[in-house]
Amino acid sequence: MHKHAYLIMAYDKFDQLAFQISLLDDPRNDIFIHIDKRSPLSDDDIQHIQAVAQHSTVYFTPRMAVYWGDFSLVECELRLYQFVAEKGPYAFYHLISGTDLPLRSQDTIHAFFADKLDKIFITRYNQEEAEQFKLYHTVEHYHFFRKITPRTLSPLPRKLLQFYQRFERKIQTLLRVDRLHGKRSEMGFDGFSQWKSFNHEVLMSILRERPFIEKHFHHTFCSDEYYLPMVLKRLDLLSAIYHYEPVNDIPDEFQGNLRYINWWDGRPYEWTDSEADLAQLDKGIALGHLFSRKFNLEKYPNLKEYILNKVNER
Secondary structure (H helix, E strand, C coil): CCCEEEEEEECCCHHHHHHHHHHHCCCCEEEEEEECCCCCCCHHHHHHHHHHCCCCEEEECCCCCCCCCCCHHHHHHHHHHHHHHCCCCCCEEEEEECCCEECCCHHHHHHHHCCCCCCEECCECCHHHHHHCCCCHHHHCCCCCCCCCHHHCCHHHHHHHHHHHHHHHHHHHHCCCCCCCCCHHHHCCCCECCCEEECHHHHHHHHHCHHHHHHHHCCCCCHHHCHHHHHHHHCCCHHHECCCCCCCCCCCCCCCCCEEECCCCCCCCCCCCCHHHHHHHHHHHHCCCCEEECCCCCCCCHHHHHHHHHHHCC
């Protein structure tokens, strides 16, 4: 039996997390959960989440504080990979967030991956947009104080932080700071989604490349979206990507990581239980997606019935 491992990076919404676990619960799966250290988590929460799984083994990994855009996101990934590597091997590893939900049954998901065990499922971002906004500076420049998010600050500190970040970018551009030493293309700079699915070979390769990742991506911005393509280029594994075509953030396109994410209505958009959104999710399923995000079942509880119907469809 080809067992799969689900690696979940969650922050809060523990009732929704328990529902997510119930949908992934299957003898063919083990489930590994990291919950942000900044989020209050009680023993009762842990017991509630674990009690949902009747067939899968659920592991809670050591916790750390994770901040959007900061290298801590990559560090959390690597710690998850190290933890699960010690429990494996597994045929496939699925990195998802606590706001993801499957759109199909585990029978359908396992059947899909059964003859694609050598493939990497990840979404490649729009290259023209990356060039237009000079996103290579996220890696070529040093970025400090990224654990502080402007939107969490009051107006004056927010303005000061934004001023510093603009100054940080301009002064490094002026000084021609380039951590990639003019080898952006040769090193494989590209933008991929953080959420992905891959096999054991890729998992172990990433872990072996940890010194390279820490050297080149510490003090970068959004490195969770940029470190993997450079690692895959170094390992000559780019050809293993199942769907390499970049996305254009439009409703009727296939997203290579098999996670239907609505970027055209938000960054990303949170699904509601409106008829229009349910129809859009139906379209995502028809396109071949197996998962989706972003869900908030506390706010839109009717989505729970919709998801249950989809995963129970034959």
